[in-house]
Amino acid sequence: MATALLLLYYHRFKLKILNVILALVLFAGLLIASSRGVVMALFFVASIILFQKIKNKRNAIATFAAMLALFSGVVYFSPLKVRVNEIVENKYFYPEGVHFNSFNLRTAIYNCSFNLAKKAGFFGFSPGDTQNELNTCYKKFNTNAFTLKKYNTHNQYLDYLLAFGFLGVVSILILFGYY
Numbered sequence: 114m115a116t117a118l119l120l121l122y123y124h125r126f127k128l129k130i131l132n133v134i135l136a137l138v139l140f141a142g143l144l145i146a147s148s149r150g151v152v153m154a155l156f157f158v159a160s161i162i163l164f165q166k167i168k169n170k171r172n173a174i175a176t177f178a179a180m181l182a183l184f185s186g187v188v189y190f191s192p193l194k195v196r197v198n199e200i201v202e203n204k205y206f207y208p209e210g211v212h213f214n215s216f217n218l219r220t221a222i223y224n225c226s227f228n229l230a231k232k233a234g235f236f237g238f239s240p241g242d243t244q245n246e247l248n249t250c251y252k253k254f255n256t257n258a259f260t261l262k263k264y265n266t267h268n269q270y271l272d273y274l275l276a277f278g279f280l281g282v283v284s285i286l287i288l289f290g291y292y
Contacts, residue, residue, distance in 0.1 A: 114139045114140075114142045114143045114146070114151075115139075115143060115151050115152075115154065115155040115158075117135075117139050118136060118139050118140065118143075118155065119155075119158065119162075121135055121136060121139070122162070143155070152184075156180070156184050159180065160177060160180060163176050163177070163180065164177070207220055207221045207224070207254055208221055208254055208256040208258050208259075209254070209255055209256055218258060218264065219267060221251065221254050221259075222247075222251075222264050222265075222266065222267050223267070223268075223271075225247055225250035225251060226247070226266040226267075226268065226271045226275065227271075228250060229246050229247065229250060229275055230271065230274050230275060233274055233275050233278050233279070234278055234279070235278045235279050235280050236277070236278040236280060236281075237274065237275055237276050237277045237278030237279075237280075237281055238275055238276060239276060240276040240277075243265075243266075243272065243275045243276045244263060244265065246275065247264070247265065247266065247275075248263070251264070270282065273285055
């Protein structure tokens with residue numbers, strides 16, 4: 114949705130109302146999805162785009178202040194507030210006991226994914242065994258969160274690396290680059 118917003122900015126439709134409606138729908142979808150990283154990245158990229166367009170320093174500072182206020186308002190008055198509070202109020206870097214949320218679960222997931230990536234080697238674990246390897250790694254954390262639900266790598270490229278190894282990731286990147 115963030116990529117679509119950026120593409121909409123650079124490739125607008127002739128009907129201005131269509132651009133506004135699409136932008137509002139996409140932005141609302143971003144807020145409903147509550148993806149912290151995507152919203153922060155969109156804010157960062159939009160700031161860069163605006164600073165490239167604005168030549169006057171005073172206007173640039175005023176625009177940045179307005180964007181920061183808008184961003185703060187969106188974070189405070191949307192479902193993102195809960196997601197941001199998970200990071201701010203989190204006492205545990207990794208999940209522990211009954212204390213787990215999306216942030217510390219992901220830190221554990223990425224810890225296991227990167228540790229297993231070192232062991233995946235040239236050919237990987239195979240797509241069928243990747244989840245078993247992850248589940249085995251998750252047992253080192255003192256929580257039942259990983260038994261309640263199965264968690265994959267949460268990153269498609271890490272998943273390719275674990276399943277297909279270095280050779281598979283390079284092959285997929287070459288195919289993506291070619292097309």
